Amino acid sequence: xxxxxxxxxxxxxxxxxxxxxxxxxxxxxxxxxxxxxxxxxxxxxxxxxxxxxxxxxxxxxxxxxxxxxxxxxxxxxxxxxxxxxxxxxxxxxxxxxxxxxxxxxxxxxxxxxxxxxxxxxxxxxxxxxxxxxxxxxxxxxxxxxxxxxxxxxxxxxxxxxxxxxxxxxxxxxxxxxxxxxxxxxxxxxxxxxxxxxxxxxxxxxxxxx
Numbered sequence: 001x002x003x004x005x006x007x008x009x010x011x012x013x014x015x016x017x018x019x020x021x022x023x024x025x026x027x028x029x030x031x032x033x034x035x036x037x038x039x040x041x042x043x044x045x046x047x048x049x050x051x052x053x054x055x056x057x058x059x060x061x062x063x064x065x066x067x068x069x070x071x072x073x074x075x076x077x078x079x080x081x082x083x084x085x086x087x088x089x090x091x092x093x094x095x096x097x098x099x100x101x102x103x104x105x106x107x108x109x110x111x112x113x114x115x116x117x118x119x120x121x122x123x124x125x126x127x128x129x130x131x132x133x134x135x136x137x138x139x140x141x142x143x144x145x146x147x148x149x150x151x152x153x154x155x156x157x158x159x160x161x162x163x164x165x166x167x168x169x170x171x172x173x174x175x176x177x178x179x180x181x182x183x184x185x186x187x188x189x190x191x192x193x194x195x196x197x198x199x200x201x202x203x204x205x206x207x208x209x
Contacts, residue, residue: 014039041111041126057176061085061162062109064138067187071151078147080160086141108133109161120185134159135188160184 020029021040029036061084067077083105091097112134115127122128138157148154163181168174 041129057166057168059164059166060106060109061164062105062159063162064141064157064159066138066142066147066154066158067156068148069153069155070149075155078142081141081145081147083137083141105137108137131188135190139190154190156187156189158185158187 017036017039020026020032020036023029061082063080063082063084065078065080067075069075087101087105090101094101108130111126112130115123115130117123122131135157138159139154142148142154142157161183163183165176165178167178168176
């Protein structure tokens with residue numbers, strides 16, 4: 001009973017914080033906005049893009065590669081791993097895809113783009129947080145793929161995105177460019193802290209499986 005009560009309180013607290021995040025500005029959000037943001041971002045962020053007058057009309061593919069220190073002391077660069085395509089394959093034909101498969105990478109990338117300027121420089125503390133989040137996602141995915149190889153260590157990671165317009169229906173008469181836009185980020189070094197955190201998460205997921 002005690003465990004059930006704790007879970008009920010935690011669920012109510014989570015719902016309350018998410019409600020305050022999406023609610024109009026009020027006394028509570030003004031006084032405790034920092035607490036709400038710390039809980040919500042980046043995993044639980046909510047938005048209303050689905051109901052916007054002009055829904056998103058682009059396909060964004062997010063890819064990552066790594067610079068690896070091999071067991072023999074050499075440095076090599078992996079090929080590009082298409083993380084968006086991997087998520088798409090996991091979702092395709094799956095009647096109950098997980099929240100992680102559907103939203104983790106997409107929301108992490110949106111979070112990064114919204115908190116960086118056109119030169120990929122972070123804007124405020126949220127920009128730095130978004131980079132850390134993407135680093136950990138990259139390490140987790142690369143570890144699943146065995147990108148480092150036996151005894152290898154991922155030293156740096158690099159992201160790029162490929163954005164293409166969704167072709168409008170023939171009856172609309174609208175013309176859009178079919179030329180993809182590629183955005184390549186600088187290389188990010190991987191700290192021991194991020195590497196350890198990602199390894200721990202992988203172990204937990206492996207145990208749960």
